Amino acid sequence: MSDREEPFIRRPRQGPPQQGPPQQGSPQQGPPRHGRRPQQNPQQPYRPYPPQQGRSAGPPPPMTRRGAPPGQPGYQSPRAWSQSDAPETRTGRPPQQAPRQSPPPPIVAYNRPRPPEPPRDRPPRPADRFASPPPSRTRRRRRIPILRTVLILLLVMVLGTVGLFVYFDTKLNRVDALSNYEGRVAGTPGTNWLLVGSDSRADLSAEERAALATGDSEGSRTDTIMLVHFGSGGKPMIISIPRDLFVDVPGNGAHKINAAFSIGGPELLVQTIETNTGVHIDHYAEIGFGGFDKLVDAVGGIEMCLDAPINDPLAGIDLQAGCQTLNGKEALGFVRTRAFANADLDRVVNQRKFMAALMQKATSFSTILNPFRFWPLVSGTVGSLTVDNGDHIWHLARLAWALRSDPVTVTTPNGGSVFTDDGDSLAWGDNTTAFFAAIADGKEVPPELIQTGG
Structure with missing residues (x-):
């Protein structure tokens, strides 16, 4: 990185906090929100954090919230998240190492229909070779007329036999x-x-x-x-x-x-x-x-x-x-x-x-x-x-x-x-x-x- 290219780092606010009502265009100050570390006073000397096992040297990055609007507490530009070895700033503070951020999890659309699976060209299992295929709707439709025809023929035979017996009975x-x-x-x-x-x-x-x-x-x-x-x-x-x-x-x-x-x-x-x-x-x-x-x-x-x-x-x-x-x-x-x-x-x-x-x-x-x-x-x-x-x-x-x-x-x-x-x-x-x-x-x-x- 050249000397002319200075990393984009949020500059600390100068002077004591205002006691009166906030001026127009300045962010509103208030008590720290839940889970957020208060900002360090820039007038105090820099006190580095002791190094800990498993972590890189240097103080931990402040708790920020991604996506906060500019000018609000906790705002940090996306570029600051990717800077790991930045030179010293004009304020005399050593550059802070950007925390390692894991990529966000992919967005899964659970309501999206699953694409059809391609046909698998594999031989059937041994159990499937002896199983009869399920009857199709066309085959069931064919069975109904055949069954109806058989019932009609049986009915005609029974009625015909009864009719012949009645006929011969009258001839006695x-x-x-x-x-x-x-x-x-x-x-x-x-x-x-x-x-x-x-x-x-x-x-x-x-x-x-x-x-x-x-x-x-x-x-x-x-x-x-x-x-x-x-x-x-x-x-x-x-x-x-x-x-x-x-x-x-x-x-x-x-x-x-x-x-x-x-x-x-x-x-x-x-x-x-x-x-x-x-x-x-x-x-x-x-x-x-x-x-x-x-x-x-x-x-x-x-x-x-x-x-x-x-x-x-x-x-x-x-x-x-x-x-x-x-x-x-x-x-x-x-x-x-x-x-x-x-x-x-x-x-x-x-x-x-x-x-x-x-x-x-x-x-x-x-x-x-x-x-x-x-x-x-x-x-x-x-x-x-x-x-x-x-x-x-x-x-x-x-x-x-x-x-x-x-x-x-x-x-x-x-x-x-x-x-x-x-x-x-x-x-x-x-x-x-x-x-x-x-x-x-x-x-x-x-x-x-x-x-x-x-």
Whole structure:
């Protein structure tokens, strides 16, 4: 630094402090503020401060406040803060070393938004490789129409199925078979179905009669009478009532039981069975030749196991011994034939076996889940059955479901063969009364009364 360049140092005020009011333009004097060292009297001799360890020699700089306006106590120019080695001033005082000042801390704007971080090109962590990415909004939008479409399709399928069941229910042939009469038997435990097989050929054409070997007999007679009982606590039962059982026909005297159907139709047959057995009939179903073969073909045939070969030209069948699948024509001949040693008594055994096998096949999942089998089955059932006015297709479905689990097949016990005005007949015995009394009371039938053979 040259001699001409004199550092800018505040010069001390000369003379004693004024006692009067402050003059205009001079700074106002007052008591020292808090935390500020009073100014040293310039008239007093200079007394240096003793040096201290860790500090430079010389007195500490006066306490000043940066930013004070010029002319106020504590003002110090910025240049004085940067002067460390200044020469002596004209006042004779040694130059004071400027204190070391640290730079002011940077101003941080906390409200300023943080700039986005650049994408980091690094492989994902091992845990992230197996984690599925979060579903995007577009993917969720796509799922909603798919779910809505599936729900609509399910609703259409349910409504369509219900609509088809209602349609087929209206197509059932109905007859007034369970009409009330004076002194009718009251309700009994469980559910009782009366199934009747008729030999009516009214629904068959001449070609169909020749193909099925049904003959040309006119009229309607019953060849098969079965009572199905379930819901009283035990196993379901399929009970064959022999058509030659000699009973009292209400209003017509004693006859074979199938004569009631020929005389008064389904209504008189139901009344005859109820008055003689004491069992209340809840539902009635009649199946004829027409549609029976289609019903069997709809489920893909019925497998039957024969102990001996059957050859009956009158029934139109020639079956070998062993297990085999019978089609509609063969099944119709199998349930009609009486080419056995015990004739009708052996035939009812085959009819019960075939009935149980048909119900099991009709309620199998391979039939229910296959629309090409299920709906032809329903159509064949509707075309071949005649039910009471109060029966519906869901009652038939419940009947089939009850018989799918290995039912007990039994023939009505009787008092033996007798000769009557109607020819050879089967007498009504005490075992017959005890058998039907157990069913009417909802009790288990005694084992000695169960006859599985003819």
